[in-house]
Amino acid sequence: MFPVELNDWLNDMNKICGYSIEEYSYMIEKFHGTLAPGILIGGFMVDLAMKKKPKGELFDFLCETATCLPDAIQLLTPCTYGNGWLKVVDVGRFALTMFEKYTGNGVRVFCDVKQMELYPEIKGWFFKQKIKQQQNKSALISEIIEAGHSILSTSIVQVDPTLIGKRRRGAIGVCPQCGEAYPAKDGKFCLACQGTILYSKILS
Helix, strand or coil: CCCHHHHHHHHHHCEECCEEHHHHHHHHHHHHCCCCHHHHHHHHHHHHHHHHCCCCCCEEEEECCCCCHHHHHHHHCCCCCCCCCEEECCCCCCEEEEEECCCCEEEEEEECHHHHHHCHHHHHHHCCCCCHHHCCHHHHHHHHHHHHHHHEEEEEEECCHHHCCCCCCCCEEECCCCCCEEEHHHCCCCCCCCCCCCCCCCCC
């Protein structure tokens, strides 16, 4: 028998933000439609950020990719893209930062490619060395669970002031071209009528 303290530690090692691996995997499938490896790794990233967060009461998240990782943040924290507590700036790096809402002091968590050498399935998936149909998903998921936090690194950061706080929409106008409401700060016309392409055709 292990001492109570060691049992608690071992149980905590097999959890992601208080959820068992099985519980979190079910949450991913229900929310995302499939057990996505990126969201599973993202769970360990959020968990590590929570464990290392600086002192403070209220936190936001900054996500450096629009792929998979925002879903992990939205599943495990109150921070969502819709409520403005999750900022997504897609610079293509699989990294997130949990930061104090008003000061911007935070901890950044990222996938450490040097640590992936021990995990060939994770490395092959991360660097897209195999197409999806050639990947052994069960082996990949097993490696992610085995690796846990070990393929992650952290750094203490200060988030840029432009990313702190909610972005206000400001005044709302009516676009003279399409007749729909839009943020007046975007100019004389809405961004769609200024040339941002959303649809190849409007059929009805």
